[in-house]
Amino acid sequence: MNELLTPEELEVRFREIGRDRYHSNHPFHHLLHTGRLNKGQVQAWALNRYCYQSAIPRKDAALISRAMDRELRREWIHRIADHDGREADEGGIDRWLVLTTGLGLDRDYVISMEGALPATKFAVEAYVRFVRENTMLEAVASSLTELFAPTIHRERISGMLEHYEFITADVMKYFRRRLDQAPRDVAFALDYVKRHATTPERQLAAERALIFKCNVLWSQLDALYSAYVEPGRIPPGAFVPDKDV
């Protein structure tokens, strides 16, 4: 465990972490992708996930605010605009709001995050703080869940379109766009981590950062499952699905 891995061995280790810990393994996703959730449960997922989407630009700005290396900043900055939008591109957050609106949720209610689970917000803000407070290597390594994202996005697009009559191709455009964006982003991040994780300690720190990030994603689905599936105990103040949807 404490010997120096080659960069290729380190990447293998990252992929093992993803295989074992990425939230594609979570039962909530199996239910989501195979059509076994009702519309209210899908609404709960989408409005909680909005908290994560809307925090990503702050996370990436926190990373940039700590980067003494201008090349890293120049490479990373497009991520902020990818989510917040540019003049000619609505951005990932707006695409997510297309999904929540398509699901019948009020846009302002979603943006207010008032109905989101406290556990969701705690996990998301833990991620922003992690990037702000840990080493640059750990901050970059925590983004490596993007290695595993295209698979889950493809599953989600096809599974949700097939199984839910209330899901149309238009509202899934967030995921289609991420199929293009995530591989480009992760190629840079993976190369960065391989080049900078040059001691066993740094390699371990990078692995732990990726595990941390997997935990951030996983715990959000645990909270959703608990509140909206089993036992289905919605915390006080959180979103309550309309029985008639």
Add this chain to the structure above:
Amino acid sequence: MNELLTPEELEVRFREIGRDRYHSNHPFHHLLHTGRLNKGQVQAWALNRYCYQSAIPRKDAALISRAMDRELRREWIHRIADHDGREADEGGIDRWLVLTTGLGLDRDYVISMEGALPATKFAVEAYVRFVRENTMLEAVASSLTELFAPTIHRERISGMLEHYEFITADVMKYFRRRLDQAPRDVAFALDYVKRHATTPERQLAAERALIFKCNVLWSQLDALYSAYVEPGRIPPGAFVPDKDV
């Protein structure tokens, strides 16, 4: 002092702060702009000021990383690329390096900041931390020194071109570009501060943030003056001008 000012009165207060405290009043700038520095002293100014230039993207990313308001993030993000550069635009940091190179300084030495005065680095990093740790209102208000920048930039362009044979129009392009950029930036920031400083306490906090920022700029010139003018005691390890330039 503790009564609520109108937005217009608050702007007047800001302009009074600038009139009394902006670093255009500093004796070092009078020397710089009237041709009374030698080339070594101008080099010292340019390589110290690089520390400030190169920290600005981190400062602006720190602000964005704390902004829950997406419209603010979208408005602010261009500042990072204005300094770091985009594919089609070299950016302010590169334009500053054109100046230092034009002054005969080694590019890598400037970028290393090894020859910069410790007081410069302390002041610059205090600014980054101020933006990271104080309220969003204070973070935005600290940028309002841009209200006063165009005047000093115009003085500097004409004064330095006129008085120094080692200064050419090409190396002054950083300042010419800022003549366009700064007014656009400050219009948004001033409006933001006027809209959000809605109590006497917030107005005072905004004034103090602007005073803090003036101090950041002023103290850099005090340190330059001390090291390179009077008494001219260069701290250990700091840049020593070549006697032959």
